[in-house]
Amino acid sequence: MSARSSMSSCTVSLRNPSESREVLTRPSSAIDRARRVKRIKKLLKAEDAVLVAHYYTDPEIQALADETGGYISDSLDMARFGHEHSASTLLVAGVRFMGETAKILNPEKRVLMPTLDAQCSLDLSCPIDRFSAFCDQHPDRTVVVYANTSADVKARADWVVTSGIALKVIQHLADCGEKIIWAPDRYLGNYVQKHTGADMLIWDGACIVHEEFRAQELEKLKLQYPDAKVLVHPESPPAVIDLADVVGSTTQLITAVKTMSTRRFIVATDNGIFYKMRQAAPGKILMEAPTGGVGAACQSCAHCPWMAMNTLQDVEQVLATGSNEIRVDPHTTQMAQRSLQRMLDFSNNQQVNVFATGNA
Ligand code: SF4
DSSP, X not given: OOXXXXXXXXXXXXXXXXXXXXXXXXXXXXXXXXXXXXXXXXXXXHTTEEEEEETTSOHHHHHHHHHTTOEXXXXXXXXXXXXXXXXXXXXXXXXXXXXXXXXXXXXXXXXXXXXXXXXXXXXXXXXXXXXXXXXXXXXXXXEEEESSSOHHHHHHOSEXXXXXXXXXXXXXXXXXXXXXXXXXXXXXXXXXXXXXXXXXXXXXXXXXXXXXXXXXXXXXXXXXXXXXXXXXXXXXXXXXXXXXXXXXXHHHXXXXXXXXXXXXXXXXXXXXXXXXXXXXXXXXEEEEOOBSTTTTOOSSTTSOTTGGGOOHHHHHHHHHXXXXXXXXOHXXXXXXXXXXXXXXXXXHHHTOOOSOOSOO
């Protein structure tokens, strides 16, 4: 029962795939890096700042968060950590909506980002004017949006949910007889609808990274490595999800690598997550799920080009200049907080932890 809005595909400026791989495999020279990290540590202290990084950022950014007493997690948990930390400035390494979420939950703090150009195809697919008009056409429906949305879209929604709790929230709303508008990820929306039977109108957005995982190639890889378990993020296409041993949020997938006795895993999510998975489960073998078919004709090749825009150089620059500050107006903050709070209250009542542990 999904109605697709008349989405045009967003304009995405992608790096050359080989370029994004290079970022992963060719970090700054050790000496340069050590010098830069030393300067960044001083700046963090001088600016009373802490670095919070997303699981999908490049390993050298995540390592910097580890080395400087910062934090690595998903978007909501990054904001939660920032709230509990005493620092007055949060330096958020991720994509734009993550900086906004951190600001919404920490309006009293200064939130900086290494780059303001790092976007997200899900966020871009759901501009507030079109989304709001769509919601206005369906006033009888409860509006549920995924965390990967702008502050304005969160403010327009009744609920904000993460991938870890989406199923439970939608099941709860369906049990209450509510009809739903879901945005923006169509794959996650369809997955949730399939498992809950909820009456959902589903926005037509997609993650450019997860959308590229290929079921046919994954099947071949499974045949080659029959001992491997397949871990899939639900932003992936349904045929890929159907091949999964575990479907879950970033944190749930890290937990699976840590707790399952299997030695080899095929992972269908951004390969930036391997940094935390290796930390959580040293000795396990992690393989990227295939993207783009034979010949790897993929655009993102399992690594988000926007996440890769966060560099050590930008971290230093932003701390030194105070540029790239995130601002969200007070009314939008208040409305978005209300939608986020609904999820947090629900998770407390259900005793479901929507936050990662950081050590998953
Ligand atoms: S990996 Fe996908 S969902 Fe995450 S920021 Fe990049 S485009 Fe958005």
